[in-house]
Amino acid sequence: MFNCVNKRKYYNIRKGVEVMKESIVSLTRKLIEFRTVEKDRINAAADYCAEWLAAHGVQTRVLDNEGLKSVVSIIGKKGPTVILNGHLDVVPAGPDQFIPYVAEGRLYGRGSFDMLGSVAVMMHVMAELVQEELPCRVMLALVPDEEKGGQKGTKYLVEHGLLGDVVICGETTNLDIAVQAKGVLQVEIEIEGVSAHGSRPWLGDNAILKAVETYKKIAELPVFSVSTPYFEHPSLNLARIQAGQAINQVPDRCIMDLDIRYLPGQDPSILLNEIKQVVNGSIRVLSEGEPVQTNPEHPLILRLQQAAEKVAGRSIELFGQHGAADTRFYAARGIPAVEFGPCGANHHGKNEYVETESLVAFKEILTEYIYMF
Ligand SMILES: [Zn+2]
Incomplete structure (x- = not known):
């Protein structure tokens, strides 16, 4: 139930975890219920995210590219830019998978793991840090079409200069860090x-x-x-x-x-x-x-690994991902880009779930990382 975080160590470093967890889980459930398989549903979810962020004091821009919406927010006023990239679209599933439920520390539902849980976490990070004096900028990019190749979302954002110094795409990595990904031909x-x-x-x-x-x-x-x-x-x-x-x-x-x-x-x-x-x-x-070949020795990647190890209380592996993700659009611009997200299983399959405890850990890691600049 709780595979990838050392539980004892984790509880020792954070109080108030339950309240935060409830809030992240409830936002993830809401996003799952949007059934973001098709354009209209994805756009509705994008609007909802923009409204949620605005209601939490985070300014947002909704960009429409050929009928598909992306949501972009930037907080922090100085320093390098950390990009948190999350995709709102999910792959198709039977109707029952769009009725999320929690059992034994797992949130089940299409997209819980890939990657609406990560999206909910990233939104909470923005809401929590918007009023703070940050040592860096944080750009949240919520995109509509990663599962279909990312051309109208991330590729479009990158082409329009929404770039940064390091990118975290919240994919399904069980809190390890994917620094490479194979190319596609x-x-x-x-x-x-x-x-x-x-x-x-x-x-x-x-x-x-x-x-x-x-x-x-x-x-x-x-x-x-x-x-x-x-x-x-x-x-x-x-x-x-x-x-x-x-x-x-x-x-x-x-x-x-x-x-x-x-x-x-x-x-x-x-x-x-x-x-x-x-x-x-x-x-x-x-x-x-294009393949992704982020340098595993890059200081901003080692720093992320350090932050993850501190929060998770275990060693964090750098590894190569078999499939492609939106990291490739940033990597093509020479920006160190990694896939990094919570723990779970069965993405693209039946009984997809994310471990709710790992969502909180993921949020803590991102926050820790942002303050390491
Ligand atoms: Zn994904």
Whole structure:
């Protein structure tokens, strides 16, 4: 129930935890109930967050980009800028997952862990610190579309100069710190064959079988067995196959889509060239995303690790994340960006939950960190 924080140590350093926890949990529940899967629901949640912040004395701006809203607030008047980035959108789930409930120290519901709990924490941090004399600026960025690639939210904010000196995206890291993330390269490969009657396959050239052979050759390329201290190897997923017209025909065309996640330090154009060497057909890049390689030795990252260790009462690991997040848009601008958030499980799955105690710990860590500037 209470996996990632040393309970005794934690209780010793903070009183009034229960009141704060209730407030964070209640805001998280409210956000879950918005069902922020679609545009209108996400925008309604963004408006609600802006109103909540304003009611707590935090000035906010709501930015509309192609019909999707982001919320931005800045507190503090001097010093470097810490960006707290949270996404309001969640992945789809059955209706029962949008009725949040608490049991045995866990808050269940779609988005509780990924990442409405973090959003609620970040909003509480802003509300609590708005009147204080801070040693740095804190920018809260609540965005609408991380789950769909972040183009209309974080990417837009970054392009419009809403930058800072360090970025914390409140993703699902169990209070460890993700300093790296794999890059994304998604490609469509079209293989041609020769059709023939299904009773005489030797007269044709089966495009599906050729595609499978091609996939095997790609998987065996040396670029897929590279490793780094944070990752064992890049990943290759044969995600989609479109081929075959009739049961009694040899297919003459096969389209296969590959989802490749390459390692920080690998060059996607070299990777693509190597793939081209073993493909007898055409290749089209469907989508690309840069990896994140924040320097684990960066003083602002070590400081976050220190703050987390102090509050959690255990050692905090720096690690590499397999999937992509909005950190990449900041990282592309050379800003140290990490994924860092509370403890829980089953994000994107059934029975998603966040540990309520870890939400309070997350808030304490962020506050501690802000005062370390
Ligand atoms: Zn997320």
